[in-house]
Amino acid sequence: MSDAKPFLFISARPEVEAVGPEYESVRRATGLDAGRLEHHRLDVEALGEVPLDAYAGIIVGGSPYNVTTPEANKHAVQRRVEAELASLAVRALDAGFPLLFTCYGIGVLTRELGGGVGTLHGEDAAAVEITLTEEGAADPLVGALPRRFDALVGHKESTERLPDGAVLLAGSKGCPVQIYRVGERLYATQFHPEVTTADFIARAQVYRHHGYFPASELREVSARLDSASVTEPQRLLARFVELADTVWR
Template structure:
């Protein structure tokens, strides 16, 4: 029986950045627009029938932070975090599959009883990630190189996975780079979807948002463009093969 499509869940207020992120996920998974839907969670709550219509979820990044003080969170941020928690609960129960990235890993970690803090930020740009021993037998991470470059830009992170989480990837700057809970919930701190070029375009959108000093844009962008980033997209292709609608059909 053919599985339902996957759904990209947008949690970025900036429409241009969101559209580019969707395209990055689509190209990385090699799915077409019928196989990878999209939903703007910033502007519309999660539909009641979403779990009937889609076989799994890919959650993008956001300038929001899970550690933002509750007093500063907008009603939109509070509502979308509740919706992300609902997706996470369904993935933990194995009634759907989900991959949360960057901001999403913080929301899920907190919801599952883990700790997220501002103690583990990473600079904007490439970082080296190492897989753990548990990653070798994981159906998504098991085919990746044990050490690879990935792209990051975040202000928060975790020292250990939440209760029930299996650590899959780590590094010195941010010890929790990826984990799995059960068989169908995955979360990564790094961004698995963008090419270096797409990442620099996203950097331009957020150059005044405190991820890096705005005058340093050109220097950091050059470093990003020079990076070889091959394994993170393989992670997404593995997730799509395992939980997506059909064998991927769109070339990169």
């Protein structure tokens, strides 16, 4: 569509070797070309007040940051990143604007909206089975996925108590909250919808010393990921673009 608005991808990874590949994973999964998927590195430059009417939708990537880190131990950049993402979430919710948080962002959203974030349901880097709830199967975005599918995860914290008014859309055996929605167009996923197994193996190389798994087990983790069949999650991003370009315009 020649008159279609662009989408904005916001990344918050300080590790430069992971930033470009994450953007490319999102671009490929959404089906957007570089001209329609703008990129803002929030770890490098303040976001400011994004003009929501200039975009069809916004996708927020992951990060090694954890919202459960004590405030006094957070770097100033992390505190700014979290404050700006929280502000964006509130604005998007108030405006009914399409916004999708992934992985780290689900913690920012949960905390901002009064839910609980903790470390009880962390998951090692692996492929896990995700199961949709009845509400998930009926959801215009998440319902594009099968009732059960495998997705790639790797996180130390998760949502332990949903914010008031949030609708649980999917969970897994090890992590009860994998996707939820607030309002009509604000979504958050705990798993990574953008990556292929090859993408995730490359990302594991970058983060092998970040505590997602013992660094000495990188070869075993890579082999486990390589043997996984993960084909469905990227459909979530393609569907997000489809809805934002048509139904949600």
